Amino acid sequence: MTTPKRCPCGTGETYDDCCGPFHRGTAAAPTAEHLMRSRYSAFAVGDAGYLARTWSAKTRPKRLELDPDQRWTLLEILGRTGGGLLQAEGTVEFRAHYRLHGERGELRENSLFAREDGAWKYVRAR
Template sequence: MARSRRRTTAPLDTDPCPCGSPRAYGRCCGPLHRGGSAAPTAEALMRSRYSAFAVGDSDYLMRTWAAGTRPASLDLDPRTEWVRLEILGTGEGTPFHNEGTVSFRAVYRENGREGELREDSRFVREDGSWVYLDALA
């Protein structure tokens, strides 16, 4: 699995993508972060959002959060280093759906200790684009 490091600037287009894809950042999540394209599937959006956490792109996270569940602001903790993403499963969320789910495991490091976040995330389309809705209970 690919590893990512917390950054203060966006990765170079030739750098490995933090989401764990075999593609370079400039051919994977980079165009989504820059607004040059939209995620074609719920999984692609999930991967790009993970990458946004890894590179500290809170603006992208806010833009890709459903209007009804989006917080007023988002402050990312610079002490959190996102290490790797593992997609555990998906439900619907293809270019032919309007809703989808992605189950994932994200490994992070804080204060020298590793932890993990597991979530079953829900995604919906707003104005034709995939956005993060919430976590399933």
């Protein structure tokens, strides 16, 4: 029997019960933090399509290429404002750790999220 794979976003849940439904399109992220976690997981599993679909049309790049050599290893949520079930905007501050060509690195960002047509979208770094 295969042990279910843990979700890269760090909730402790399995990928199939956590970010998997968002990536498959069978559920939508209910909060800005859920969307941020699912986008981190999309980077970790190489799902560029999900990243494009959850990026605001106002700021989304025309082309998105993921580096197959970059391995995302840990997500830390540092803070959040707004972004709840009944809110239209919010921020999530995070630190994402990775390995690239044998070297460790991290990305720290305070991301802005907003609802577009009822769905949370990544807008930009603040």
